Amino acid sequence: MAVNVMKHCVKCTRVWNQLARCQPVLSRCYQTNNNGEQVADIVISGGGMVGAAMACSLGHESVLQNKKIILLEAAPQKQFKLTEKLSNRTCTLSPASIQLFERCGVWPVIESMRCQQVLRMQVWESCSNSLISFNQDEMSDELAYVAENDVILESINRRLNEIKDRIEVMYSTKAENIQIPGGLDEPDSNAWVNILLNNGQTLKTKLLVGSDGMNSTVRKAANLHTVSFDYNQKAIVAVLNISETDNNVAWQRFLPTGPIAMLPMSDTAMSLIWTTSPEHADHLRSLSSESLVDAVNDAFWHDRDINQVADNFTNNFQKLLNNILPGESSLRQLPPTITGLQEGSVASFPLGLTHASNYVRHRVALIGDAAHRMHPLAGQGVNLGFGDVAKLTEIITKAASDGSDLGTLSYLKEYETSRQRKVLPVMATIDGLQRLYHTDFTPVVLLRSLGLQATNALGPLKNKIIEKASD
Numbered sequence: 344m345a346v347n348v349m350k351h352c353v354k355c356t357r358v359w360n361q362l363a364r365c366q367p368v369l370s371r372c373y374q375t376n377n378n379g380e381q382v383a384d385i386v387i388s389g390g391g392m393v394g395a396a397m398a399c400s401l402g403h404e405s406v407l408q409n410k411k412i413i414l415l416e417a418a419p420q421k422q423f424k425l426t427e428k429l430s431n432r433t434c435t436l437s438p439a440s441i442q443l444f445e446r447c448g449v450w451p452v453i454e455s456m457r458c459q460q461v462l463r464m465q466v467w468e469s470c471s472n473s474l475i476s477f478n479q480d481e482m483s484d485e486l487a488y489v490a491e492n493d494v495i496l497e498s499i500n501r502r503l504n505e506i507k508d509r510i511e512v513m514y515s516t517k518a519e520n521i522q523i524p525g526g527l528d529e530p531d532s533n534a535w536v537n538i539l540l541n542n543g544q545t546l547k548t549k550l551l552v553g554s555d556g557m558n559s560t561v562r563k564a565a566n567l568h569t570v571s572f573d574y575n576q577k578a579i580v581a582v583l584n585i586s587e588t589d590n591n592v593a594w595q596r597f598l599p600t601g602p603i604a605m606l607p608m609s610d611t612a613m614s615l616i617w618t619t620s621p622e623h624a625d626h627l628r629s630l631s632s633e634s635l636v637d638a639v640n641d642a643f644w645h646d647r648d649i650n651q652v653a654d655n656f657t658n659n660f661q662k663l664l665n666n667i668l669p670g671e672s673s674l675r676q677l678p679p680t681i682t683g684l685q686e687g688s689v690a691s692f693p694l695g696l697t698h699a700s701n702y703v704r705h706r707v708a709l710i711g712d713a714a715h716r717m718h719p720l721a722g723q724g725v726n727l728g729f730g731d732v733a734k735l736t737e738i739i740t741k742a743a744s745d746g747s748d749l750g751t752l753s754y755l756k757e758y759e760t761s762r763q764r765k766v767l768p769v770m771a772t773i774d775g776l777q778r779l780y781h782t783d784f785t786p787v788v789l790l791r792s793l794g795l796q797a798t799n800a801l802g803p804l805k806n807k808i809i810e811k812a813s814d
């Protein structure tokens with residue numbers, strides 16, 4: 344890369360104007376160099392929920408105050424207006440994600456717009472009567488919240504707008520061609536990343552963060568090996584109406600065709616996420632509203648799949664558990680009856696798994712779906728992305744405090760190791776659960792039912808599960 348035409352500060356390696364002395368405390372060294380190229384300390388490519396959260400999180404670090412940080416988003420800026428109409432895309436935010444949002448001042452904005460508390464979760468299956476539930480007392484104050492993706496993104500963007508002197512957001516701007524210096528094995532420590540934008544401009548940066556989703560251009564440009572497969576399943580999403588007003592339970596039932604879940608969105612609305620075969624999903628989408636409502640109610644209530652052998656065993660096992668651990672097993676609640684659905688809210692998404700074997704290389708780090716995309720059955724995808732944001736922020740601020748180059752591989756490797764330790768077990772568990780419940784073969788039904796019942800009866804084990812899902 345030809346950097347000889349640019350003047351760099353020897354201390355902070357920023358490009359600076361020949362007429363001005365480099366005084367990082369007074370001004371960020373964001374300049375256009377002699378070639379008309381823009382230069383930034385950090386470029387984040389992809390302003391979805393995870394990339395926008397990354398920009399916001401970095402913008403709140405005082406040690407990065409004098410760094411030039413740019414967020415690129417391919418889509419135009421959305422003109423969001425909170426209406427009564429609810430969006431069909433939602434996320435269950437874990438306590439750790441809420442903590443990140445509190446630190447960046449995003450959480451009060453989400454709360455002021457719209458979100459719904461989850462005080463109880465009930466998970467059960469259709470082949471036996473085994474179930475597991477998590478209650479408010481067990482969760483103590485570690486509660487989850489369901490929020491619409493649009494509300495989350497709008498809240499982050501509002502905060503970004505408030506700190507626009509620290510973070511520059513470029514909408515309708517796509518990173519089209521990315522050149523990363525050095526090979527995977529021989530990182531070039533001095534050269535910077537070159538990004539050609541769709542408007543013909545070139546950006547140069549010391550650290551490129553890829554938050555550009557499952558088909559990440561950054562990941563491809565960095566030549567990072569990826570494991571990827573389709574589940575041959577689609578998720579049907581919709582906004583459902585219920586008559587109840589005390590709506591704070593998340594429901595999930597495993598059917599042999601895939602899990603169906605309802606998450607509380609407001610006092611009288613539920614977010615549906617129904618995973619099933621592509622053919623069945625297409626059939627469901629072709630139904631009238633009334634027939635789809637009937638199909639959802641049926642999916643939560645029917646007992647056609649009950650396996651008698653497994654059911655007899657689990658009933659006896661439950662009696663035994665009740666004798667050994669009286670009071671430990673939670674009561675079964677009945678899901679609410681769906682009374683209708685919000686017009687135009689039905690949509691479907693193909694499901695797959697993607698995992699980058701490495702999340703970093705010299706001057707590059709991947710976060711969110713660009714690094715790991717998983718089955719939505721445990722509602723962990725974006726939460727893991729927000730976990731990436733928290734860890735990468737910590738690593739970047741550490742590099743800045745040490746006076747090091749922000750794109751140094753040894754720092755980024757610490758981020759990768761820490762995140763892969765967290766992400767890989769979660770991905771393996773979710774993939775395993777997906778396979779375990781995708782069959783009605785009697786021995787498998789029996790084993791999983793007994794396992795679920797035993798876990799439900801063991802308070803400490805359940806607490807451990809809640810603890811793990813919270814961070």
Ligand SMILES: Cc1cc2nc3c(=O)[nH]c(=O)nc-3n(C[C@H](O)[C@H](O)[C@H](O)COP(=O)(O)OP(=O)(O)OC[C@H]3O[C@@H](n4cnc5c(N)ncnc54)[C@H](O)[C@@H]3O)c2cc1C
Pocket residue numbers: 388389390391392393394415416417418433434435436516517518519554555556557560578580616692710711712713719721722723724725726727728
């Ligand atoms: C049906 C369903 C339900 C789900 N439910 C949950 C849940 O309950 N909880 C949960 O945690 N997760 C859930 N997930 C997963 C969650 O939606 C994703 O993990 C999350 O949206 C990923 O966010 P992201 O910002 O990493 O990627 P994306 O949302 O894909 O954002 C990528 C952004 O990058 C931009 N971009 C792309 N290429 C470029 C480029 N070259 N230059 C500039 N910008 C670019 C795009 O325009 C986009 O805005 C669910 C997923 C599905 C399919």
